[in-house]
Amino acid sequence: MDWTAGYASDVEYTAGFYQEQSPHMLNFVNVLNGFAPVDLDGPYNYFELGFGRGLTVNLLAAANPSGRFYAADFNPGHVAGARALSKSAELDNLTLLENSFAELAQNAVADLPQFDFITLHGIYTWVTAENRRHIVDFIARYLKPGGIVYISYNALPGWTGSLPMQRLMVEYGDAFPNRSDIQVGDAATFMQQMAEAGARYFQFNPTSQARFDSLKTHNRNYLVHEYMHKHWQPMYHADVARDLAAAKLDFAGSAELPFIYTQLYLSAEQKALINRLPDPAMRETLRDYFLNTSFRKDVFVRGARPLGSLRRHEWLRKTGVALMVPRDKASAEMKLAIGVVNSAPEVFDPICDALALRPHTLGELAALPQLQGRAFEDLVQTVVMLSASSQAVLYPAPDAVATPDAGHRMNRAIAAQTTYGDEYHALCSPLLGNGVATAYVPRLTYSLLQHHKGEVDVAMLAREGWRIMAAQGRTLTKQGVSIESAEENEQELRLAIEAIVRDTLPRWRQLKML
DSSP: OOOSTTOOOSSOOOOOOOGGGSHHHHHHHHHHTTBOOOOOSSOEEEEEESOTTOHHHHHHHHHOTTEEEEEEOSOHHHHHHHHHHHHHTTOSSEEEEOOOHHHHHTTOSTTOOOEEEEEEESGGGTSOHHHHHHHHHHHHHHEEEEEEEEEEEEBTTTTGGGHHHHHHHHHHHHHSOOOHHHHHHHHHHHHHHHHHTTOHHHHSOHHHHHHHHHTTTSOHHHHHHHHOOTTOOOBOHHHHHHHHHTTTEEEEEESSGGGGOGGGTOOHHHHHHHHTOSOHHHHHHHHHHHHTOOEEEEEEEETOOBOOHHHHHHHHHHOEEEEOSOGGGOOSEEEETTEEEEOOHHHHHHHHHHHHHSOEEHHHHHTOGGGTTSOHHHHHHHHHHHHHTTSEEEEOOGGGOOOSHHHHHHHHHHHHGGGTOOOOOEEEETTTTEEEEOOHHHHHHHHHHHTOOSSOOHHHHHHHHHHHHHHTTOOOEETTEEOOSHHHHHHHHHHHHHHIIIIIHHHHHHTTOO
C-alpha cells in the first residue's frame, strides 16, 4: 500500500530554516497590521505541520524554552533525523511525532493540548485536496481562540506559465521510474532537448524559462519537493482564505513585512481598482495579479482582535532591533520582495549609526536627537525594510529574552555537523527567539572556537578547519573560481576566519549565540 498519497518521499527534503515561523515574528506581523498578538509572557504551545527535516522547529524550541513545541511529519526518515538533532541539543520542550494529517485531524494522538501557534511551510499546495481538508480540520480542532496560523504556499497567478512544465516533469518521471532526484535531472535534460528542438512552449513562456534554468543550479532534493508531487497545485489566496474560514480564521497580513506599505509598490490607479472589490480575500488576490505573485507567506488569526493605535504603538516601542551587517555595508537601496526600495537617508543613517554601536529598541531609536520631529511610523517602516533586506533583525522586548543555555547547546550540535557535511544552514539566537541563517565557514568557525577558549589563534583555526574541509573533498572559491591547492585554500580560509572573528563574533555575542 502506498502511504505517500502521491507525495515524493523517497528523497529527503532540504534542511531549510524559515524565520517567519518564529512566534515572535508572527506576533510582529499581527501587531504591525493592527491585531492583538499572542501573550508570550507565560507558557504557550506551538505546532508545526509537516516539519520536513525539522531544523526550523528545533531552532525555535531551543531559542524559546518557555514555549512547548510539537511537530509532526509522516516521513520516518525526517522524524528520525529531527529527533537526533533534538537529542544532541538536549531539548526538553520539543515533541516530534510521526503522524499523517488524517491521524492528527482525527485525534489519533492522545493528550495534544490546544495551540497558540500552528505553522506549515509550503505543504498546503503539495498535498491532496483530502489532506488539505485534514489540515483545516486539525486547525479547527486544536487552535486556540486568538491563536495564529502561518501558511506559506505556491501561489497563482505567478505559477501559471510554469504549470505545464511541472506536469511534464511528473509525467516524464512516471514514464521512467527511478529515484525522484534522478527523475528531476532526467526530466530537465529531456526538456532541454525539447527546447533545442523548437518547442514553442519554452519560446513563448519567459517565466517558465527562468524556472527551467533554475533546474540546472538548485539542490536536487529541493527540486524534487518543489516539482515532483503528483497533487502539486498552486492556489489563489482567495481559495486558501475560504478554506481556512471553515476553521474561523481571519487573514491578518503577510509575513513578508513590506507588503503592508502598499504605497511602495502600488500606484494610485492600481489601489483604486483593487478597492472596487468588496470582498477582502479578492482584494488581496487582485494584488497578486499586479505583482504576479508565485509564493505567499500568509498569517491568519482565529478571531482577530483590533489592537488599537495606542497599544500598537506601545508594543512596537518595546521591540528590539540589531544590525546584521557592518555599518559600512548597510545600504539604503534595498532589494525586497516588493521590488527595490530606497530608504530616506535622514532616517536610515541615524538608525544604522546607532545600531552599529549596539542593539536598540524602537523606543530608543525614536528618542535619538537626529530623529526628533520624525513620525514614528517612518522609523518603523525603515526598520521593517532593514529586516526584510536581511540587514537587521527584530527581537522581543529585552525583558522577555530567554535564557541561552538550550540555544548554545543547539548551536554546538549544529556546528559540530560541519565535520561531516553542510546540512543545517542556520544557528540559534536566544536574543531573537529565532534562528539566524549561517553559511558553512562561519558554522565551521563556531565549532572550532568551542574547542579553543581564550585568545583566538586564527592560523591554528585555519589549519584545523582546512583539515576538516579537505577530508570532505570541499574547497573554497575565489572570485567565483574553485581554489585548487591546499596552501591557497588554507590561506583563503584564514582570511575568512579573520573576518568572522573581527565582524561576526561580536554580533554572535550581541545575539547571545555563544
